[in-house]
Amino acid sequence: MMSLPFLLFACALGAAWTSRREAAMGFWLAGVVVFLVLFRIHANEVLNIGL
Amino acid sequence: MTANLSKLLNALGLVAIDTVLVVAFADQLWFRDLPCPVCILQRAGFIAAAFGIALNLIYGPRPSHYGIAILGALAGAIISAWQILVYVVPGSGSYGNTILGLHLYSWAVLMFAVIVAGSAVMLLFDRQFTPTEPLPARLRLLPMMAIALLLLLALANIVSTLAICGFGVGCPERPGGYLIINDSLSVTLLGEPS
Numbered sequence: 001m002m003s004l005p006f007l008l009f010a011c012a013l014g015a016a017w018t019s020r021r022e023a024a025m026g027f028w029l030a031g032v033v034v035f036l037v038l039f040r041i042h043a044n045e046v047l048n049i050g051l
Numbered sequence: 052m053t054a055n056l057s058k059l060l061n062a063l064g065l066v067a068i069d070t071v072l073v074v075a076f077a078d079q080l081w082f083r084d085l086p087c088p089v090c091i092l093q094r095a096g097f098i099a100a101a102f103g104i105a106l107n108l109i110y111g112p113r114p115s116h117y118g119i120a121i122l123g124a125l126a127g128a129i130i131s132a133w134q135i136l137v138y139v140v141p142g143s144g145s146y147g148n149t150i151l152g153l154h155l156y157s158w159a160v161l162m163f164a165v166i167v168a169g170s171a172v173m174l175l176f177d178r179q180f181t182p183t184e185p186l187p188a189r190l191r192l193l194p195m196m197a198i199a200l201l202l203l204l205a206l207a208n209i210v211s212t213l214a215i216c217g218f219g220v221g222c223p224e225r226p227g228g229y230l231i232i233n234d235s236l237s238v239t240l241l242g243e244p245s
Contacts (some may be wrong), residue, residue, distance in 0.1 A: 002091055003217075010206055
């Protein structure tokens with residue numbers, strides 16, 4: 001699952017290189033969404049700052 | 052700035068991002084400094100930002116491509132900044148090796164800032180967005196090599212991340228080694244980093 005953003009970005013690059021711009025943008029957007037979801041899952045430490 | 056000059060500058064920028072990812076891999080493989088889950092996501096952030104620059108090289112410079120590079124860099128910068136804040140208080144520890152006195156996540160936030168600033172500066176030059184002749188053949192090699200290397204690094208990161216985290220959603224906060232599939236098809240941890 002952690003490798004999914006890389007897979008989606010690789011697909012985006014491949015699609016862009018083969019002149020499928022819309023598909024490339026779709027893969028990139030999906031990659032960013034997965035990337036942020038994975039960050040939310042792993043960012044579970046309490047920050048050492050007083051706000 | 053002409054479109055061709057812009058493409059050359061974008062190619063150099065992409066080579067710089069490729070270099071960052073290669074250095075991260077060198078640190079992982081040579082110095083056995085395994086990346087933590089958020090470190091892996093920062094690498095993905097560099098690829099997300101580099102995608103916008105690659106689009107400039109493939110389709111020609113467009114403001115939307117710089118927007119993609121900025122958004123990718125901002126997403127990566129949020130993660131780097133979060134990791135800096137986790138360790139910002141003296142005595143709260145750190146993660147991984149240092150290069151020239153800074154941890155990789157500190158370098159990452161600086162590099163993401165450079166990508167955002169560089170893209171913003173490039174957006175100031177309107178003439179690059181005017182359609183022009185394609186790059187001369189002798190100047191096409193650098194952009195193609197930079198994109199091919201980026202694709203290779205994305206694929207290498209898939210393999211590396213699977214070897215560290217496996218197929219599950221979770222990943223050890225401090226990975227102890229690489230996972231391998233043994234003869235009985237069960238996953239075991241291979242070795243301990245020094």
